[in-house]
Amino acid sequence: MRFPLHITTDMIKHQIRHGLKGNTRYPFVLMLEPLYTCNLACLGCSVERHTGRIEDRLTLDECLQAADDSGAPVVSLCGGEPTIYPELKGLVEGIIARKRHIYLCTNGLLLDRTVYGVVAPHNRMTINIHLDGLKQTHDQVCDREGVFEKAIEMIREGKRLGYRITTNTTIFKETDLDEVEVLCRLLREHRVDGMLLSPGYQYASVESDFFLAREEIHQKFQRVLDLSKQYRLTSTPMFLEFAAGMREYPCSPWSTVTYTPQGWRGPCYLIGEKYYRTFEEFWQSVDWDYWESRQDPRCYNCKMHSGFEASVVRGLRNSPKDMLRMAIWNFLE
Template sequence: MRFPLHVATDMIGWQLRNWWAGNKRVPVVLMLEPLHTCNLACIGCSPERYTGDLKDRLPLEKCFAAIEECGAPMVSICGGEPTIYPELVELIEGIIERRKHAIMCTNGILLDRFYRKARPHKRLTINVHVDGMRETHDFVVDREGVWDKAVEGIKEGKRLGYYVCTNTTVFRETSVDEIEEMVAFLSALDVDGILLSPGYHYEKLAGQDHFLFRDEIHEKFKRILELSRRYPKISSTPLFLEFAAGLRDYPCTPWGNPTYTPKGWKGPCYLIEGKYYGSWKEFFGGVDWDYWESRQDPRMIDLYTAPTPNGHKVSITLEELGLPYDVHVVNLLAGEQKQPEYLRINPNGRIPTIVDREAGNFAVFESGAIMIYLAEKTGRLLPAEPKARSLVIQWLMFQMGGVGPMMGQANVFFRYFPEKFQPAIDRYQHESRRLFEVLNGRLAEHEWLAGDYSIADIANWSWVRTHKWSGVSVDGLDHLQRWMGQMTARPACQRGVDVPFPLPDLNSIAESDAAADFAKGAQTLLQR
């Protein structure tokens, strides 16, 4: 986020001093959670963060010791709800006495009580939680009237001379139009900054229906990035907004925002059930920062693949689900799929294969089986209701047993065999066209193959999109073409077909000289 000049100067000075001292990893903001007690139970919030007993709160001396040990120039007081912490004013005054900057994060319900005891200071920021306009905000916090109370707290804070910002988590229910309405409203209140950040989905946790997957984050934040150019009160930096929009990436810095709680120093990552450390020395010296910086999260999935329709089925599914994964390119021409180490995870010697680290390095092969596994793992793209689930699997099997094999054989006889055997070419091209007509008939009555968008659409499109390479026309199949256009426009589909690396568009080179060169490489696979 953007900071006032005096805050930014202190932050930069801290980092420069550490740089000159040769310190590679430098904490920037201490996330101090003095209590896990709250007067709300917001959707998606871990129960540990709001059900704690007040008597288990951190005493002031432990808070101050953590602040001094960490050394970060900024302390974000969060929790729990900080305004419930009986020693809050003393805590803030102690932070200021230590020449640190304090951000007090609050839902605003008890701000009037806080204002009666506290006083404004240039080193103190009040950060009020506002998750949209009234209806959305009160839905998120699961209580009516909280939005109005927060707005009252913002107005009173500005009147009293506090530096007041807001913090908004963007959920699935939050429309960008509503975000603009909220930003305009808060700008009119003359808040000092509006911080916008996505509500990240954590695949491991249940009850995540309101949180955003990667595609959804990118889609919303591309528009929010545009809003930031028109509303200067938005204090999320352009660099962060570009990251959230998927336009840039950064190295992981898990040591940048250490968290101290009533349970101790919180180890990476954000998920609250992780390991805790009793002292700063144990924490900062005991965590394997190289491991966490490498993003080798145990929840990661290893994808062994090559740039083929079956490989793309799985990479698109992973992209749609927003699951973290590492790509391992399998060189089919070199026969890597037949090596003993690969056959241990896929005895059929084909791609793709996944290895789920979180499930004890459980391996899954066969593209359709992988898609089902991933959909069931996340609860997305495959309904739980038996009839709806059956419908998705029927159309998935339609591709597995029909579209894929027929188009694959059309490729073999039309493209790859050095001798042309016309009856075989006709047989597989005609059958592929017939299957396209079945899809077209289904899509005449439904936007997606199985009702809602699902793994069935991904599986069929991954093959149908290469129809020209197979020598199969889609002329006259208007509904199929409409669906193909919708699929092509999906960001996850666009990214997924570039995994493990981009290839020339087979449709675009189907009638060019490059087609023969591409086919020569594939011919060697017929012998494997």
């Protein structure tokens, strides 16, 4: 299976529960940012995640309350760099105790100090390591030498210790897809459990011109779609066809909600138009109809998995053919 069976069944049960209640919008994933501190300053990252101020950090209780409030079956620990968070062990254990699934998103630099041997492997935790290319490219994006080699070392060590390891690669304007294919081949040799290839997304605070326009996303993801037939990519076939310009979906910004030291980020992970103190205020205040429509100019070039994979899932009920494709993709990879 492409995803462990318990993750798949939990996601299905989550959808059934909400369907029986008549809910058409509900979170699938909580993006939880415990702190605004990072040990890197990557070129494509949002500068507000680099404050390093002690007040820009959530307490453990606030993090766990956010997991409870959202009800999302998957919690993605991001930031900042979550392996810097002092209460990481208690946070992971608290989320697992709530029977949620964790994706620990990390650059990998501190895994051997704060995770391996500290947080035990668990079938509800996946370590997701950021890799934007081979050595020269990745170190350039991270603006530091040696980051790629450390990440590969941590992948190798994590697999040896029994952790579930996946990777996340952002496709930018200058990304060489031949290099990405070599990276996929290398990661397959290291037995990673999945690879996410995602279009580069532009935060409002990042002004650099290396993000993809919509037409450039289509071009590059036609090649990614070919790679998906050879490597264990975690994006659904339908999403990859959407990214390649072969089909259209409305956005589902409510499917991936974000909690930060500033509060609940609305309307979505990428656009921080307003922050809300409580989940209820956030959920009731955001104009979901407007953001689903993608009519806002800031949405034009966005084809992020966080906004559209849930749209793929919603669309399955209208297409038995896509439903069959999804089952084959997940169960008979």
